[in-house]
Amino acid sequence: MWKLWGGADVRARETDITIPIADLDKTVALARGWYEKGFRLFKMKVGKDVEEDIRRLAAVHRALPGISFIGDGNQGFSMQDCLTFVRGVKAFGGAMVLLEQPVVRDDLDSMAAIRRETGIPVAADESVRSLADAQEIVARVAADYINIKIMKTGVVEALEIASFTKASGLKLMIGGMVETRVAMGCSFSMVLGLGGFEVLDLDTPLLLASDPITGGYRYEGPQLQPWAQPGLDMTAEPSPNMSTIE
DSSP, X not given: OTTTTTOOSOSOEEOOEEEXXXXXXXXXXXXXXXXXXXXXXXXXXXXXXXHHXXXXXXXXXXXXXXXXXXXXXXXXXXXXXXXXXXXXXXXXXOOEEEEESOSOTTOHHHHHHHHHHHOOOEEESTTOSSHHHHHHHHHHTOOSEEEXXXXXXXXXXXXXXXXHHHHHTOEEEEOOSSOOHHHHXXXXXXXXXXXXXXXXXXXXXXXXXXXXXXXXXXXXXXEEEOOOSSTTOEEEOOOTTOOOOO
């Protein structure tokens, strides 16, 4: 499938790993487990309690050397809370490489202000559900990255948004919902085919209890390894609990 979309950047790529909002001990334990598997970019879910968010990131920072953070607010911050969060992370020396959707999707003025005042790139996720939304982001200078998700826009419009984003000079991130490697393989095909994707958030199959898919791309720690066979080269294994129809 990556060849269908151009084969512009066919190579192994590294994904982040998502750490949900949890108490300090669980947050550090989860992060340490992924760290031992080679992950160094941690997408921290934040935006519920700004002071607790700072404490959680500080604890992970102290426990694990050489790591970086993406702060994914999922629309949970006010602008002032986001600024407080960034100041807190800078105070303990944390490396914040990206702020993903810190405020509600239609508050583009606050997104623009956050990127200006913090100096940290901002990624628009929920703010971009269509090509028209992406055009508005560019017109308002409200983000540095646009996060492509095929489950958010569909495949065809995702391709249109990606092409527009590249042409506009903004950067591309790609992510997903809670997906198996089928949908994620489609997204990885865009990365390999179109090129230009700088941040990959293609980790959700790693968060599932089991992988029902065989073949296709594979994970080696944080590295996604391409495949060379037709299509996605995947087979779905039936669940042991799945009933059959005679």
